[in-house]
Structure formats: C-alpha cells, structure tokens
Amino acid sequence: MFYGTELNNRLMLGTAQYPSPQILRDAIQASGTEVITVSLRREGPQGEGFRDLLRDSGCRILPNTAGCHTVQEAVTTAHMAREIFDTPWIKLEVIGHADTLQPDPFALVEAARILCSDGFEVFPYTTEDLIVGEKLIEAGCQVLMPWGAPIGSGQGLRHAEALRTMRAHFEGIPLVIDAGIGAPSQAARAMEMGFDAVLLNTAVARALDPVAMARAFALAIAAGQEAHGAGLMPVRDMAQASTPIFGMGVLG
C-alpha cells in the first residue's frame, strides 16, 4: 500500500526523454504501469500541453521535484505540483551533487518534514542509509525510495547488500527502488529481494524500442514480485541433488 493505494502493477515510469508523447503513451499501455512521474521544475506553469497528454493516460500521477537543489525550491515545486495535478503525492528529490545527482540527505529530511506536515504524501528519493531512512519516517514519510545507482547510470543495484539490509530494517514500509536501473533483470532482482516497486525512466525512454522495453520491464517486475512471494530457495555452498540419493549403493 502506497499511502493507502494498492497497486497491481509495480512498475513506476518516468515520462522524460521519450521520442514523442505518443511513444510514451504506447509504453504506458504496453507495460500496464499505473503510476507515472512528471517533472515540473523546468517546464513550469506553461507546460500544460504536455501535461494534458499525461493526464489523458489515465495513470495516477506522481509529480516530482527533479532539478531542485534546495529545500525552498523543492517545497515551492511541490506546492505547484499539488495545484497543477490536484494530488497530495509528491516524489521528493533534493539533489546534492550535480554530477552524481545524489540526494542531499539533510535538505531531503528537512523538506520532507515541511511537506508531510502540510498534508503531502511524500515519496522521498534517498540513499540506502538507514539513519536517513529513519529520519524520513520520523518526519512523516510512509514510503521510502532508495536509489539503485545514480540517476540514468543503468548500473543496477550498486549496493545490493546494503539494500538487502535496508529491506530487512524497514519491515512493513513500502520501499521503491528509484533510479539507476538499466535492465529488466536488475528490476527483477530488486523485486526478488522484497522491494515493493521499481521506478525508472531512462532505460525505457532511451531504448531503441521504448514500448517493447516497457513491456519487458513490466514482465520482469511481475516475475520478481511473484518469485519473492513464492519464497526463493536459499543459496547453498554444496550441490544438493534434486533426487534423493538415499538407498543407492555406496561402493568403495
């Protein structure tokens, strides 16, 4: 449950960089995604032409504060988003470093506190740091979005063991892997590890065939989710024959 909303499809799609809005729309349809994120910082109030097309998609819109570097920018952008899309949802990004696009955890927690107390339902883009996660929960967030790897890098789950720890630590809190995912196999792995959803953009938007890639991600995420629910077998050090050898003659 993401702030009380149940999602059947656990792929969340970004809407930037597609060859055209039509291809974006086709990708949404092919993947069955239910949530799309939209940036506002740069487009501003006069980006209605594109936003109308997004509203027509029928998806739930998760506006984001991409491109914001300070608490004030992020809070202002969130308010604009709430007015424009009439939703309390906000994906909170406060970028700390222009090169890695790494979140600034201090500004993030501060902005989250302001927005949560103002009635927003905040999806904070954070790192796998447990303490930052706790501070965000304490600020009022009911979802966390740890990065897989730097935005747009396609590196997958760069700190998989740390993410595993995070998953174990925040039992019951919806965790969404956000950013850095390059291949469906990486998304499937995140879901197998027990994450609740995966948010990505570049890997689909910049694929040679974005529509087919969107579908591939949706399939991988569904597979990973189902595998997690089914209970993955533990990894063993030694071979274990699937047919018992009990009763076979032991010679020598």
Next chain:
Amino acid sequence: MISVLGAGVAGLCAATALVEAGHKVELVLPDGTPPPVSRLAGGMLAPFCEGESAPKDVTLRGRGAIDWWSDRVPGVVRRGTLVLAPPRDSAELTRFASATTGHRWVDPATLEPALSGRFARGLFYAGEAHLNPVSALTTLRDTLALQGVQTRPAPRGDWIIDCCGPAAIPEDPHLRPVRGEMLELHAPDVTLTRVIRLLHPRFPCYIVPRPANRYMVGATMVESGDTGPVTARAMMELLSAAYTVHPGFAEAQVIATGCGLRPAFPDNLPTIRQDGTVFRLNGLYRHGFLLAPALATDLVARLPLPERTSRQTGTIRPPSQPSQVRRNASTGQTPAQSPAPARPKMTTPAPNNTPNTQAPKQDQSHAH
C-alpha cells in the same frame, strides 16, 4: 488563387512548390505578424541523425530535402555531420550508432583538424548538410516575389493554406509547444567546417558553423509554452557543450540568443489536415527545414490541378522534386477530410515568438 498564410519555412516551401506546379499564389501576413520561428533554426538537414529519435519516415522523407534546398537556395553546405561524445559518455556514441543509419566511424581530427587530440572517435554522417535559415528563407521569398507572388495582409484566395505554426497552438488542442533555446557565438579561435553534434543526456546539442567564424549552438527541448528569454540554465548547458567540443569557445562572444516554440503533435510528426478549401500544415516540431519540402510536395498532390485554382502560370524553375509528378494522380477531387495515410504533412513556421534579441545577423553568403 491560393492564399498561403505564414512566411516561415512551411509557408514558403508550400508557396514555392505551388508556384512551381503552376498555381497562382499569394502570401498572407497580417500586419504585426512576428518574424517566423524558423529563422532561429539550426538549418540542419540531418535525416540520418534525426532518425535516432524519430520514425523512419523522417529519415526517408527528409533525405530529399537536401536536393530540394540546393536547387533553390545558395549556401547549402554538404559536408555531413560529425557526432561526438565526451570521453565519459562514449557509450552513448555506440548507442547512437545502433539507432541510426548512414554513418561510419571516424577519427574526428581527420575531418576537423581543430579537434585534433580531443576525441578518440566519432560518427560521420556524410550524407547530411546544413544551410543558413535566414538567408534560405530570404531567398525563397525573393524568388516568389520575382515570380509575381504578392504579400497581402488578408487572404483573397479560393484555397487557404494555413502555415501559421506555433500561432495555431491556442486553437488546436492537438498541438503543443516545445520550447527551444539557442545561442549564436562569434568564435575567432575555432574553425569548424561542418555540423558537430555532441551527445547530451537531455537534448540534441549541435554546433552549426556559419560564415566568418560564427556558430549557432542549439537547442534545448523543454515541454513548455514559455516564450520568455533564454534561461541561465539553457545558456550554461549550451555553452558548456560548446566548450566541451572546443575550449576556444570560452573566448567566443555571444552575439545573440533566441527562443522559440516548436509546434508539435503527440507523435512529433507534421501533418496536413484538410477542412473544405482550407489545408492546415503544422506540427513540424524540430524538423522544419528537413520536412517542409516533403510536406509541400504532399500538399501539391492534394490540391486540384492548377487550371482549377487559377489560370496563371508562374513557373520559373522546373520542379526538381520527382515526387511532384504524383500530382496528376488524385488531386483535386478529394475534399475528403481523411487523414492522409502516410504522413503527409507539412508544416510550419510562422510564428509567434519573439526573439529575445535581435535575430542573429547572418550573412547571405554561402558558407565555406
């Protein structure tokens, strides 16, 4: 008589094709019409590079544009396009290569000695070209005037060809604006002779050489209808891209900046829509100079034969566009509103936007 509304690249190409096909044409520009946005274009004729993010049709139909323009305006520079990436983004070059055709791998310095030692490899699209938008549009307009095409503030034709570009956005729910920003630099320390494209994570960034060490650097892509001046971010990004290509750009003077709105349909492809005796050519997006000739050709094919729209012939140039021959097929008798099957469409320019500084003054000379 056919009235062409708008004198941007769509309108002028349409008027030119119509006159060449023997129609009597007038240009309609109401008083106070702003200069066309197409004057801010890069003027790249890059059907192969554009194929990276556009459907195959853009490549197929855009290929004819180079000859179309060469036959009609001076200064079409056929030196191809060189595509580069900063060393740390060189994987993007591989991706770009796989998404496009018409290229080969090169050592950039063999084509542009000024880039010696800066880039280990690049992609060369030998079949591409560029022109100077302002002088090309001026030439088309002068040629039309010589052929007796008058410019009037109000239409009096029996057929209307609406090429109003972004000015049509408010009335057309399918059109949306995509803001683009550009700079013009004077860089005496840099000598580049062909279009350079630098792969950039957010927009196709290109440097187009113009005479006398001037360079057009463009262009951002923002889903916005804001017509305000170029933003600091855009300027920083464009300048930083130019600097990445050649450090000599750091000493360049910024001669002009510009911002315009590209009219686009959801599929980012232009189209011709007919409503009775009105044809609307719009949605050229960022492919004005590349696709306007094809749109113009399609338009001619959809209109009645010249004897049914006028009695005068003003043809001076032979139609050099092979596809114009199709005209005899099914021209006039299709008042149908049916969306044309393929992608006929034409387009644009006339615009509404204002340049935030004076338009770059371009020489009329023919580049290099």
